[in-house]
Amino acid sequence: MNGKTAIVPSGTSNELKFLLECLNNKGNKQFPQDGEPNLDWSLFLKLTRHHRVYPLIYTKLKSAQYIPAPIMQSMFCDYQKNTFKMLKLTGEIEKISRQAFDNDICTIFLKGPILAADLYGEISQRTSSDIDILVNIDDLEKVDSLLIKMGYAKDEYIETVLNDWKWRHHHIVYFHPDTQVKLEIHWRLNPGPAKEPSFNELWQRKQVSSIPTSYPIYGLGNEDLFLFLITHGARHGWSRLRWLVDIDRLCKKNLDWARINALLQKYQFMHVAGQTMVLSSHLLHTSVHDGAKHLTKSARSNRLAQQALFYVQRFIDLHDEPLPEDIARYHKKHLFSLMSFKNKVLFILSFLHPYFEDTKTLPLPQRLHFLYFPLRPFLWFWRKTRIHEMS
Structure with a gap:
């Protein structure tokens, strides 16, 4: 990329720079580094937790002699707890997949252990707090009955009028009081009113997960996964580096960029993909495929990438509501700037629908x-x- 399209990560702490350097070190190889970095190791540990990349960082730094023993012990405990949790979620995913099939319900699993296995090679190398499942909206009642029988309780947090839940929201939350497993049942990839691929389209392009289970588990096809990951990460301001690392790993696969560009054009996400690739190439040194280089040359894509550094450089948790007023105001403005003209019109028109x-x-x-x-x-x-x- 030339200087005209370079984002400027000014104000980045030494701890965040070192974290990015560790993540830039490709693969899962250890990263001992010559000499002892002059870092606030407690802050570095906090960063690995905030950005949810501590499994990767522990794997790369576990032999480093310059890290204080208490910090390394904390990283090991984080890594170990995550491994146990991912194994637990994997077992639950297989159980739900089998039960859904027996009840004629098609399921596509998003993120979580299947993403860890397919992009990182091991489920222990990525974190996940819950299980995300995409289903056909027509199957929601069947899914609800099935999950209730399995012991899950539904979080009745959605308040709706005139069926606006179908497009204002995109998932329902369930929680199992015994296993402590949280589920998000999606009927859309992202909240509306923007258009996106239908479930039937995504089902036709699905792929079998590489997780070695006794029962097939389905995930999104790689090109649909790219569309989902960029829209999900952008919607959350790329406030966790884990989402960019996902993009970095996905871009190493043999993606069909002609199909990706067609999807981006159809659903008005060219600039979002551009923002993603600019961030990933600058922060993680992701190699940009020839079929994606045009995305990084847009002035709008680079402007959006620069704006996203506001989240990357701060400890911003968008799920921790209520947000501070300045953060909420910035995020609201940034979300609107991410929309295409067509989606902005749909968004504005959505205010005419009753709340x-x-x-x-x-x-x-x-x-x-x-x-x-x-x-x-x-x-x-x-x-x-x-x-x-x-x-």
Whole structure:
């Protein structure tokens, strides 16, 4: 890449630079480095945990003599706990896959152990906190019944009106009180209203996971996986380096870039892919395939990559709500900047659809919920007025 498209990672701490250097050292080979780095090792350990890359870092640094023994012991404990958890999740994935098949439910597993096995070669080399499963939206009731029979409890956090849950949200959460396993059942890859491939399309292009199980487990095809990983990572501001490492590993596979470019063009994500490749090539030295180089030359892609450094260089956890006001404001603006013109229009139009808050402002019988469409501007104005009066 030339200087015109280079992002400027100014303000990067020495600890983060060293972390990136470790991740840039390709493969799982140990990385002893000559000389002792002058680092705050407690901060370095915190970074490995925040970015969820401690399994890789432990593997590469476990023979380094310059790391304080307590820090190395903590890294080993993190690595060991993650290995046990990934084994546990793998067993649960196989169990769910078999049960779903017996009940005529097609499942595609996202991220987690199958991504670790397929991209890293070992499930111990990547972290995962839960199991993500994509299903056909028409099978949600069957999935719910199956999971309840298996002992899972549904988190009833979604509040909806006029079926807006189908596109405003993209997954439901389940939790098993005995095994402590959390599931996210997806019917979309990402929240709407942007368009994306249908489940049937993704199912036709699925692939069998490399995890050695007695029962086949399916994941996304590599090109669909690329689309999912870039949109997921971008939506979270690339606030965890683990997601960029996934991209780095995926780009080492024999990807069909003609198909990827067709998907990106169809679903309006060319600039998001460009942001991803600029970040990955600069921060992780990912080799950019000839079929993807055009993505990195866009001024918009480079601008978005520069904006994402705001997340990379800070300890920002977007799941830790409520977010600080400045972080929330920046993220809201960045999410809008990630949208194509078409998706921005869809997003703005989505505000005309009633929200569940409207039913609280003016309760109406369900048969009259259609009235929330013409009433929505007035209800929105009323809420804003009340908030202003109370502040």
